[in-house]
Amino acid sequence: MKNKIMALMLSAPMLVLAADSPVGFVKTVNGEASVSHQGKAVRAEVGTPVFAGSVLRTAAQASLGVTFKDETVMSFGPNTELTVTEYLYAPGQGKLKMGSKLTRGSLNYVSGVIAKLQPDAVSIETPTGTIGVRGTHFLVNVGE
Amino acid sequence: MRRIHAKLLAAFLSIGLLGGCASKSYVVLLDNPDGSTGAVVIKGSKGEQVVDQSGHGAALDGSTRAAPVAAETIQRDFGSAMAARPILPERFLLYFESGGARLTEASAALLPKIIAAANRRPAVDVSIIGHTDTIGKAEVNEALALQRAQVIADLIKARGLKVHALSVESHGERNLLVATGDEVSEPRNRRVEISLR
Numbered sequence: 001m002k003n004k005i006m007a008l009m010l011s012a013p014m015l016v017l018a019a020d021s022p023v024g025f026v027k028t029v030n031g032e033a034s035v036s037h038q039g040k041a042v043r044a045e046v047g048t049p050v051f052a053g054s055v056l057r058t059a060a061q062a063s064l065g066v067t068f069k070d071e072t073v074m075s076f077g078p079n080t081e082l083t084v085t086e087y088l089y090a091p092g093q094g095k096l097k098m099g100s101k102l103t104r105g106s107l108n109y110v111s112g113v114i115a116k117l118q119p120d121a122v123s124i125e126t127p128t129g130t131i132g133v134r135g136t137h138f139l140v141n142v143g144e
Numbered sequence: 145m146r147r148i149h150a151k152l153l154a155a156f157l158s159i160g161l162l163g164g165c166a167s168k169s170y171v172v173l174l175d176n177p178d179g180s181t182g183a184v185v186i187k188g189s190k191g192e193q194v195v196d197q198s199g200h201g202a203a204l205d206g207s208t209r210a211a212p213v214a215a216e217t218i219q220r221d222f223g224s225a226m227a228a229r230p231i232l233p234e235r236f237l238l239y240f241e242s243g244g245a246r247l248t249e250a251s252a253a254l255l256p257k258i259i260a261a262a263n264r265r266p267a268v269d270v271s272i273i274g275h276t277d278t279i280g281k282a283e284v285n286e287a288l289a290l291q292r293a294q295v296i297a298d299l300i301k302a303r304g305l306k307v308h309a310l311s312v313e314s315h316g317e318r319n320l321l322v323a324t325g326d327e328v329s330e331p332r333n334r335r336v337e338i339s340l341r
Contacts, residue, residue, distance in 0.1 A: 025269050025308065025341075027230030047267035047308050063228035067269070067341045071233040077224035092315050108225040110177060110232065128169050129188030129204040136182025138195075139172040139222045142204070 022049035023087040024068035028075065031062030052087040056080070058105065072098065072112030080105025085125070089114060101125040107140045109133075172201035172213050172222070177232055233341045234261055237321075238296060240334040242279070245288070245295040248331075259305050262340050267308040269341040272297050274314045277333035278326045282317055290314035296336045 026035065026048040033044040036055040042048060050056065050066055058064050058080045065075035070089045076082060086099035096114045102124055115122045115135045122133040126142050173195045175181055183196035188206030195202050201213040236258050238251040262268045274293030276285040293312045301307075322332045 022309065025267050027266055027341075028228050030228060063224045065228040065230040067230045067233060069269075069271070069341070071235075071339060071341060073230055073232060075225050075228040075230065077222065077228070080225075092313070092318060106222050106225040108222060108229055110229070111182070112233070126169060126204050129186050129206055131171055131204070132185035132187065134183040134185065135176075136184060137174045137176045138182075138184050139174065139201075139218065139225070140170075140204070141221045142169045 020051055022069075023052055023084065023089065024050040024066050024072075026050065026064065027067050028063070028065035030064075031078075032059035033057060033062050033064040033076075050084060052084055055083045068098075068112060070096075070098070070112040070114045072114065073110040074100075075108045077106035077108075080107065082107065091117060096121045098122045099125070102140055102142050103127060104142050104144065106142075109140065110137045111135050169204040170201050170213075171195060171204060172199070172218060173210075174198055231265055233339060235340070236261075236338045238336045238338065239331060240292055240336070242277075242329055242331075242334065243288075245292045247295075255299060255303065258338060258340070259300055259303055262300070262305055262307070265340060268305075269309040270300075270307050271311045271313065271337075271339040271341075273319075273337045273339075274312075275319055275321070275333060275335050275337070276317050277330040278317050278320070278324055278328050280327075286314055286316035289316045292334075292336050296338065 026044045026046060029044050029046060034041045034057050035044050035048050035050055037051050037053060044064055056064060056076065058076050058078055060078050062078055063076060067073050081103045083101040085101050086097050088095045088097040096118045098114045098121060111133050115133050119134050124131040124140065131140065171184055171186060173184055175198045181198045183194055186193045186202055186204060186206050188204055191206035193202045193206050193210060195210040199212055200210040202208050202210045238254060239248045240246060241248060262270060272293045274289035276289045293314060297310060297312045320333050321335060322330050324330050
């Protein structure tokens with residue numbers, strides 16, 4: 001009985017996880033890269049899902065590319081860490097938000113529908129400053 | 145003479161921006177895939193800057209004004225990130241005959257092209273969104289738009305497209321491509337949007 005209760009308790013958070021739908025997918029990987037969600041890291045492969053809250057990391061000499069639901073495209077060079085802090089894409093209900101945090105490394109960013117419909121809903125935090133996106137293609141480097 | 149001067153100034157500015165150091169934190173604006181140029185706004189501890197010219201960059205702490213960044217510097221710091229960029233997403237519009245889920249002839253002819261484009265993508269992630277014009281009740285159109293989107297989803301699956309992820313949605317008459325009043329028949333609004341990612 002005790003075991004059953006334990007099993008139930010353990011499976012409850014799994015249900016929450018399953019209800020969480022991906023906000024994007026890994027499309028390109030070179031070398032060693034990972035996607036961490038709720039503290040659990042998986043090796044990044046083509047098709048690996050990315051969620052709101054996921055942390056994307058690349059090792060030395062590695063790179064990674066992700067395409068999001070709203071058609072935002074991000075790709076990363078080596079030694080990079082980016083957290084998808086917030087992601088809301090429900091244009092039918094006017095709910096749009098895309099926040100990320102680049103803590104180190106390099107990012108190539110091509111903005112998508114969220115930046116087009118509501119530019120002030122998109123921002124990228126870095127250790128020294130915040131970037132506001134006005135619908136565009138740009139590069140960001142965060143040094144050590 | 146003046147040109148040499150300008151070149152020297154540009155070189156000086158880019159050295160100033162990067163401080164001759166590879167680890168500086170900065171942003172560089174590039175042309176959009178469609179050839180236009182947008183802008184980024186930097187809010188840092190040392191000020192606020194706007195970068196609105198392609199090839200120009202500025203420090204992330206807001207301490208420097210936007211200035212040209214040398215192509216070699218961009219290649220050195222971002223070559224790997226740029227090479228890893230996924231294929232850019234692509235959108236298609238399919239149009240319907242009035243009042244039902246029957247594709248126009250021209251749109252039906254477009255399906256093989258869409259399937260071929262989807263098959264070229266790794267782990268293709270597809271959204272299909274149905275829309276109507278404003279003829280009829282909003283609730284009825286909500287259902288009709290979903291029916292249109294579902295018809296397209298079934299069609300592309302029947303033709304052998306393997307999708308990694310698929311979403312089928314209805315925007316009913318809430319998201320018109322061409323703004324009209326209520327009860328207006330507008331062929332361009334009777335559509336399904338397909339986003340291939």
